[in-house]
Amino acid sequence: MIRHSKLDPKAISILEDKIQLITTSKGAIYLVGPIRLPVNLYGETVMFNWYCWMNCDEVTKDYEKIIEKLSSVNTAEYQQSSVLVYGDFEQGEDAYIRLHSICHTGDIFGSKRCDCGFQLKQSMKMIAEHGTGALFYLANHEGRGIGLFSKAMAYVLQENGYDTVEANISLGFVDDARNYSDAISVLKALRSKPVTLITNNPKKLEALKKAGLEVSDRKPLWGDVSEYNEKYLQTKINKAGHIEPCDNCPE
């Protein structure tokens, strides 16, 4: 394939206005957006604003340089994460936040071995109904950060009597390898006011508070329990310290 020697200057000037540089301890996060994204949510069209981000060692405001790089590298390997924003996220008084770890099987195929697909749609609905919020979709968090191939192997072990935590550990991984620092950097770039976190996981609460974010409340998110994920959900409570649902919980 013959590459154009020069990028289209008009396209570059349009894109430059839509790219933000966020510097981190490891380099840079480039955030592109907002992009209007009408979403089919339980049969209704809901308008979100979509942003996508990419990590890069190179820190520059010369975005043309970064755009030029994209066509020559395997961008899929960067595993770009993104965020779906609803309402006035910068200024709104209270905003709901969901840090959603990618789940290929649950989110895309609708697998009932876990509750991820349900949590994804339900948290988008909670954010839209609340009026302001953001769903962070974390693309490097597959299988709690061990990757898709490793998760498939962990599933094989689970079919042979291991629970989620035992399976990860016997493959040489820590139980939970997820890191929220990139999402927190992006969140801080988009909003400085307090947030309400949609989660059952106290580790996510801790990560946000440690990063100096003001978390005013937590909303639990349980549902879609079936014979296929009962054991998985119980392991989350018993071993991963998730907060158990109660009769008074709204969700």
Ligand SMILES: [Zn+2]
């Ligand atoms: Zn899942």
